[in-house]
Amino acid sequence: MKKLLRNTLRSSWFQRAVGILAAEYLRLVWRTNKFTFDPPDVYDRVEPQMPAIFAFWHGQHFLTPFIKNKDWYKARVLISRHRDGEFNAIAAERLGIGTIRGSGDHGGAFHRKGGVGAFKEMVRTLEGGCNVALTADVPKRSRVAGHGIIMLARESGRPIMPFAMATSRFIRLKNWDRTTVNLPFGRGALVGIKEIHVPPDADAATMEALRLELEETLNEATRRAYAQLGRPGPEDA
Template identity: 80%
Template sequence: MKRLLRNTLRSSWVQRAAGFIAAEFLRLVWKTNTFTLDPPNVYDIVEPEMPVILAFWHGQHFMTPFIKRKDYKGKVLISRHRDGEFNALAAERLGIGTVRGSGDHGGAFHRKGGVGAFKEMVRVLEQGINMALTADVPKRSRVAGMGIIMLARESGRPIMPFAMATSRFVQLKNWDRTTINLPFGRGILVGGEPISVPADADQAMMETLRARLEATLNDATQRAYIAIGRPESAGHA
């Protein structure tokens, strides 16, 4: 019975249905929350630098497709894991292209399709398309990985860290504190200081910039939740 249930949940029609429902629910959340920008001119800062690498934390990603304006081109990195399938379908329904693979540069990098995904992300940026991905790698929440720093060095494109939050949300008790945003509230997009990685950056400089990205994202996330008047730990509607 468990095997039948597992196979059913992994079936393509269930994944498609889940992707459709997730996308339309997020669209409802976007339309029924009043969003503000911090700083107010955040798009004026980002647009001249495009294409850029958009960085955010795992578990804080559900509203990120909506930062895209109609004339922007963007793709997002999504895991090849079966749980990533409906996320990919939802993203594509919301007008965001996908790159499938892992941002992890650890021992499982090759097995998870990381090398191919890395090369594809470089190509995406070369084509003038923005690339979005989580800065932290699976099972290491709020710890920026080196993969995104390597991508910035290889592509020559700046990293734009940001955080989004809504005043009504549910937070799961899992490794990345997944936050499910809810309708009928207030929201905010907080942009952090852009980070550029020189093409000749050595390991020490890359580690310094990795730590800066981590601190910037933590600061942006904290500012976002302060702005909406709710601590992140208050994960109930």
Template identity: 65%
Template sequence: MSLRQITRSSWFQHAAGFVASEFLRFVWLTNRFSYDPPDLYAQFEPQMPVVVAFWHGQHFMMPFLKRRHLKAKVLVSRHRDGEINAIAAERLDIGTVRGSGDHGASFHRKGGVAAFKAMLRVLEEGVNMALTADVPKVSRVAGLGVIMLARDSGRPIIPVAIATSRFKRLNNWDRSVINLPFGRGVIATGKSVRVPADADDAAMEALRVQLQDNLNEVTRRAYAIVGRADEADRAG
């Protein structure tokens, strides 16, 4: 059996998902986490369900944003790496919607239409919906997908960043951060973005840029809070 066959096998993906979820739980338990603003749940729970947006590569600790009494799902790709992420997320009590957030030429091929409709249903059922804001394979550039979801659902977008003082940054397209234990951590939220139901193309583009700016701001702030000002400018 080739390495490719092994990594695509169900047993390997479930084992990897188990290891990933338990490592992330260990990171959560061994970091001293704070919240910025301190009353972020009091601010946003009355607005729920919400669309939670974050940068790709900054997503590993996002399951810990959810409190026990809240319901949430996350958009996960259909790629084999996505299967591992989905298994890990579900072990951490986060439901999943499978498909692509891309609204380009591959939208239909990657299950984007079905995923978009599923995310709308999730929000209609009163469940928070989380997804990365980036254009696929283009780091730190927000796409229109999350803006379209907010417009069609009528729900606000909450930009979120989770940072730890100890981490390993990978040299890949999204600058993925592997959070490490025994440090400081923060869950930070930025200014919410609301998209009117009648938003035209110009308004959608303006709100896309606003979300992008808000995500960059909250990501830089999160790194500064945990004492990694050296990473603040690189983060967003």
């Protein structure tokens, strides 16, 4: 029985079914929450700088496909090669977002998880005029920005756009990243404070300073998003 259940969970048809259901659920959440934007002209500020690198925290990223609010926006999202990432990829593609498979890591697993190939593909994607979205933190160090996204900005010459999205109704899990499952029929907030540019000749000290700036900017955006809704953020959980 356990083997049958395991095989079912890993089967392509099951992964596809879960991915489709997840996409339609997220569409419901987006359509039934009234979103405010901070600043109100956030899209007017972002559009001239596209293609860009959109950055979020792990566990706060489920609604990120809906930042692509115009048909002409092109975007691809970095998703883990792990089998758990399969239905995430299916959901993203159903919502009109392309995928890049691979993940970051703080150690040698970066190569095993397809990190090098994914990095090169993200650079090519940005050079081709398409936005890239990814989480700035790497498992399992929640809300600690990794160096990979800073390296991507330096290599591609494209700005990092840190964003936070929150809803007034949610379920928050007690896992490493305090995953927040957004619920329908409430209010929402999208916050984008400022972009971060990484010079092509940035040395190690400059990149570390920009990594810390990205970390603080994402934390501030997340705090502001939840504060606007009168709800506690993941750091308060």
